[in-house]
Amino acid sequence: MTTASVRLTEVSKRYGTTTVLDAVSVEVQAERTVAIVGESGSGKSTLLQLINGLVQADSGSVEVLGEDLSSADMLGLRRRIGYAVQGSALFPHLDLRANVCLLARLVGWSAERMAERFDHLLALMELDPGLAGRYPHELSGGQQQRASLCRAMMLEPPLLLLDEPFSAVDPITRVGIHEHFQRLAASEPVTVILVTHDVREAVALASALVILRAGKVVQQGACADVLAAPADAWTERLLETQLR
Amino acid sequence: MTGPVLMSDRASARGRRWTRQVLPWCVASLLMLALSASAERTLVVGSKNFTESYLLGEIMAQRLEGKGWRVTRRFGLGGTLICYEALVSGEIDLYVEYTGTITEVILAGDVAPERDALKAPLAEIGLLPLPELGFDNTYAVVLTADRAAELGVTRLSQLADLPTLRVAFSHEFLRRQDGWPGLRERYGLRQRPVGIEHGLSYQALLRGSIDATDAYSTDGDLERYGLVTLQDDRAFFPRYAALPLARDDLPEGARAVLADLAGRIDDERMRRLNAEVVVGQRSFAAVAADFLAAEGFDASPVASATWRDELLANTVRHLQLTLIALGLAVLLGLPLGVLVHRSRRASRVVLYAAGLLQTIPSIALLALMIPVFGIGVLPAIAALLLYSLLPILRATVTALVSVDPLLRRVAVGMGLTDFQQVRHLLLPLALPNVLAGVRTAAVISIGTATLAAFVGAGGLGQPIVTGLALNDPGLILQGAIPAALLAVATELCFEALERWLIPAHMRSASSV
Numbered sequence: 001m002t003t004a005s006v007r008l009t010e011v012s013k014r015y016g017t018t019t020v021l022d023a024v025s026v027e028v029q030a031e032r033t034v035a036i037v038g039e040s041g042s043g044k045s046t047l048l049q050l051i052n053g054l055v056q057a058d059s060g061s062v063e064v065l066g067e068d069l070s071s072a073d074m075l076g077l078r079r080r081i082g083y084a085v086q087g088s089a090l091f092p093h094l095d096l097r098a099n100v101c102l103l104a105r106l107v108g109w110s111a112e113r114m115a116e117r118f119d120h121l122l123a124l125m126e127l128d129p130g131l132a133g134r135y136p137h138e139l140s141g142g143q144q145q146r147a148s149l150c151r152a153m154m155l156e157p158p159l160l161l162l163d164e165p166f167s168a169v170d171p172i173t174r175v176g177i178h179e180h181f182q183r184l185a186a187s188e189p190v191t192v193i194l195v196t197h198d199v200r201e202a203v204a205l206a207s208a209l210v211i212l213r214a215g216k217v218v219q220q221g222a223c224a225d226v227l228a229a230p231a232d233a234w235t236e237r238l239l240e241t242q243l244r
Numbered sequence: 245m246t247g248p249v250l251m252s253d254r255a256s257a258r259g260r261r262w263t264r265q266v267l268p269w270c271v272a273s274l275l276m277l278a279l280s281a282s283a284e285r286t287l288v289v290g291s292k293n294f295t296e297s298y299l300l301g302e303i304m305a306q307r308l309e310g311k312g313w314r315v316t317r318r319f320g321l322g323g324t325l326i327c328y329e330a331l332v333s334g335e336i337d338l339y340v341e342y343t344g345t346i347t348e349v350i351l352a353g354d355v356a357p358e359r360d361a362l363k364a365p366l367a368e369i370g371l372l373p374l375p376e377l378g379f380d381n382t383y384a385v386v387l388t389a390d391r392a393a394e395l396g397v398t399r400l401s402q403l404a405d406l407p408t409l410r411v412a413f414s415h416e417f418l419r420r421q422d423g424w425p426g427l428r429e430r431y432g433l434r435q436r437p438v439g440i441e442h443g444l445s446y447q448a449l450l451r452g453s454i455d456a457t458d459a460y461s462t463d464g465d466l467e468r469y470g471l472v473t474l475q476d477d478r479a480f481f482p483r484y485a486a487l488p489l490a491r492d493d494l495p496e497g498a499r500a501v502l503a504d505l506a507g508r509i510d511d512e513r514m515r516r517l518n519a520e521v522v523v524g525q526r527s528f529a530a531v532a533a534d535f536l537a538a539e540g541f542d543a544s545p546v547a548s549a550t551w552r553d554e555l556l557a558n559t560v561r562h563l564q565l566t567l568i569a570l571g572l573a574v575l576l577g578l579p580l581g582v583l584v585h586r587s588r589r590a591s592r593v594v595l596y597a598a599g600l601l602q603t604i605p606s607i608a609l610l611a612l613m614i615p616v617f618g619i620g621v622l623p624a625i626a627a628l629l630l631y632s633l634l635p636i637l638r639a640t641v642t643a644l645v646s647v648d649p650l651l652r653r654v655a656v657g658m659g660l661t662d663f664q665q666v667r668h669l670l671l672p673l674a675l676p677n678v679l680a681g682v683r684t685a686a687v688i689s690i691g692t693a694t695l696a697a698f699v700g701a702g703g704l705g706q707p708i709v710t711g712l713a714l715n716d717p718g719l720i721l722q723g724a725i726p727a728a729l730l731a732v733a734t735e736l737c738f739e740a741l742e743r744w745l746i747p748a749h750m751r752s753a754s755s756v
Contacts, residue, residue, distance in 0.1 A: 049653075049657075052657050054653060054656060054657055075659055075661060076659075077659075078656075078657060078658065078659030079658075079659035081657075081659075082658075083654060083657035083658050084654075085650060085653070085654055086650075087650065089648075089650050089651055089653075089654045091651060091655075091668075091669055091672075091673075092673070092749075092750065093672040093673060093675075093747060093750055094672075102668060103658055103659065103660070106660070106664055106668070135747065135749060137749055151658075152658075161657075
């Protein structure tokens, strides 16, 4: 039996009178890539932020990397979770190297270990080492996205959360980054949870899907199973319109 | 954590160097200030900010020095209340006051303006009037001789028939019961006087922009400008006999030394001494020394500083005041800004409070600091600190509030502690704005610090205050020009600092 990296049980979240997540239960096995798919407003980004504690659940339990979030040391846990978001969100005042290495430096990595990991990630992402001293605004959109992935992976986290990280780049660049991402996911023992509204991207990158609609899980399972047997008419239409 | 909050690694190495160079200097300055306050007791002689008061202060100081006392001069304090507060709080030991002023301003009661009558009520507040010096420097209303002849006035009562006369009075005169309010009542006057700095009123009189102003009857300028005094035909003004007003802990020896001066200066003598300064353009110290020599006292050697030394000393003091105040304002404003910026309400309260402080006129703020900090450097620094706070706070809060929330979310999500978020994301992004705020505060401080001389803190305001008292534009410029140059230099320094601390692409928004 494989161990679960993330387990959400009957989790609900409301903002005021709006229910964003309604008794959601999701389980993600270790070292798998799972895509959470839904339209905007479906609660998928909130669900992701429940996992690294940026959002607290109103009810239900969240268990991440073997720890219950209600009692976990959040700081320590977050440092074991890579996090990348839409538009890269690199820190504009730091160059590429400083951006990627910031956390490693703060947790006291040695210079050699830092340089080695940095060089490795750059090579994996096919980023020219000559870019290391550039500020984010001096990088192309694709380079920024890849740098953002490097930053998220710097501390060799066992869990990586991606919040629509590739949606801000043009389609051709996106295909390239998908390849880089797959190479990364294959070379590291990491569980990936990817939030996206793009079914094509989800299917290309993930081995399992969680379909979210208006705060409820409509269906979850291996990609092939979901595609072969959509749970309802709405899911079928969602998959069809995007995959056709 | 070492170093201030800066941009990249390179910048933060530079920052550490910066800290090493500047921080010890600030600390050393503070220590020096603290030490100078606790030095062995010397007598501190004060004066108000007009010629006669400077001169009498200098005479007393030299007389005491001639008898071996160590004396510190705190001259040019801005007005009766500041001198009085300074005396009561022990910041000065004595200054020359006038009996009428003691009655009206200090005691605010129905005590006769005579030394014997004043003794008891003054003793209750720990003060001691020493024997009168001899002259009576009463208030007077003056006009140019030409204008007086034109209008045909010689007596105050005639002013009742001239309601459109343009009058400007010194601010203190306008408020004092023995000044305009009482005068108006006694003579039934209907003019609407405006307030004017006394040092400027004679110029206004001579240029014909006003008709009449208040003056002291022993003023050396009266003769110089050919001004005539209106006769107080209904005997309104009380007696203003000059006497050294001291704390009652003044050592016996010093009392005896000062008692020697009793009765030695009559009205005519005082007018001549004043004229030697304002008309003869001689220094207070030289005129005082001559007077003491003429009276047969041992004159202490007069160490007259060159204008160059004075300029240097004033500039250094000015920089000390501004830099210490600015440094403290940054140390206070930056953390406060970081603390409150997350709460809209807290930010508003804090900015509002700081804004309110800024609306208090600087001279008033300085005066308000005196009961708390006494006179001298401390109240000046405190007031400058409060003035610098708003621009720094506002810049900090504004900059922090405008940081992209997505960047904040990532910083939290990747596991930065609260402090690390501030240190590595928020402050570096806010730095261009914060620096601009500090720059504004610095320029404001340099300007405002010229007022510090009114509370005895020295600085480039010293020649300005003295110049106003002496009606000497040259002296005023000796303070005003260096202050203006300092402000320009500050702008340039900050430009360099911005170029040095902030990467080019983040600079454009804040520095033009």
